Amino acid sequence: MALLEVSGVVAGYGETEVLHGVSIAVEDGEVVTVIGPNGCGKSTLMKAVVGLARVRAGSVRFRGEDVSHRHPAQSARMGLCYVPQSANVFPSLSIRENLEMGAFIRGDDYGGRIEEMFELFPxxxxxxxxxxxxxxxxxxxxxxxARALMLDPALLMLDEPSAGLSPAVMDMVFQRIRGINRAGVALLMVEQNAREALRMSDRGYVLVSGENRLEDSGQALLDSPEVGRMYLGG
Ligand SMILES: Nc1ncnc2c1ncn2[C@@H]1O[C@H](COP(=O)(O)OP(=O)(O)OP(=O)(O)O)[C@@H](O)[C@H]1O
Ligand SMILES: [Mg+2]
Structure with a gap:
């Protein structure tokens, strides 16, 4: 059974349908990247998975359980955590307070987890x-x-983690992300920097106009002439 199984998901905003039946899966411990042109629905797919966009048809299953209509906090409590593309920290709160907010829905003592985050991100x-x-x-x-990791997720979803970063900082961020995966956390990423993301991915999906276009191993997508020409800038 896949850790995450998205089957034929239809979602959108108001009258507009953005995803026309998208299917993806993430196995335990895997790194999976979704690439595709601007506006093809990558962020909407993530929002639909965590319950921030309504799933109009199809289903999202996490550990075999149907979470299609769960509230984001319920998904997070089950171990499905999401870092949005922007506005992903509280600017007026301190680092520690941000981590505390991340742990808010944990019922236990999370002090030790904060210290672990400080070890992971010195x-x-x-x-x-x-x-x-x-x-x-x-x-x-x-x-x-780190805020998302406070809940000790089984699956971490990252929307454009390298956006707006310099190449050196980007390398550092990808290195840390790899470390998180080595510690056993499955990753579902959306990345503009598709080449770098696919290099560290077990598998990848290409999404075009709200539909599945291609799906293969990270390496096979990197080697594909079509992907290179259309989505990796030649
Ligand atoms: N809150 C919203 N209300 C209405 N339309 C939206 C909203 N968010 C996104 N859209 C539209 O839905 C479509 C898909 O957007 P989405 O953000 O999922 O694409 P994306 O693949 O993540 O793009 P990008 O690469 O630019 O981040 C776009 O046409 C966008 O304009
Ligand atoms: Mg996006």
Whole structure:
């Protein structure tokens, strides 16, 4: 049984249908990347999976359970956590407060988890009282990811984790993301930086105009002339 199984999902906004029956799967421990042109529905797919966009048809199953109509907090509690493309930290709160907010729906004592996050992201542990709004782009992205990890997810979904970062900072972010996966967390990513993302992915999907276009191993997609020409900039 796949960890995440999205089958024929239809979703959109108001009258507009954006996803016309999209299907993807993520197995335990896998890294899966979704690429595709701007506006093809990548972010909408993530929102539909976590319950931020209504699933109009089709289904989302997590660990075999139908979560198509769950509230995002319920999905998060089950171990399905999401880092949005933007506005993913509270700028006026400190680093530590942001992590506490991430743990808000945990019923237990999460103090130890905060310390683990400071070990995983040493930059964040140096000045835990610093306001998130004053962090660099890379640090802010690390904090957003750490916030999602506070719930100890089985599946972490990342919408454009390298957006707006310099190449060096981007490398660092991807390195950390790989480390999170090695620790056993499955990853579902959406990336503009498709080449870099596919390199670290077990499998990938190409989405075009709200429909599945291609699906293969990360390496096979990188080697595909069509993918290279259309989606990786030649
Ligand atoms: N809140 C919203 N209300 C109405 N339409 C929206 C909303 N969010 C996105 N859309 C539209 O839905 C379509 C898909 O958007 P989505 O953000 O899922 O694409 P994307 O593949 O993530 O694009 P990008 O690569 O630019 O991030 C686009 O046409 C977009 O304009
Ligand atoms: Mg997007």
């Amino acid at each position: 930059d964040l542990g140096l000045r835990p009282g610093q306001k998130a709004g004053g962090l660099s782009g890379g640090q802010r992205q690390m904090l957003a990811i």
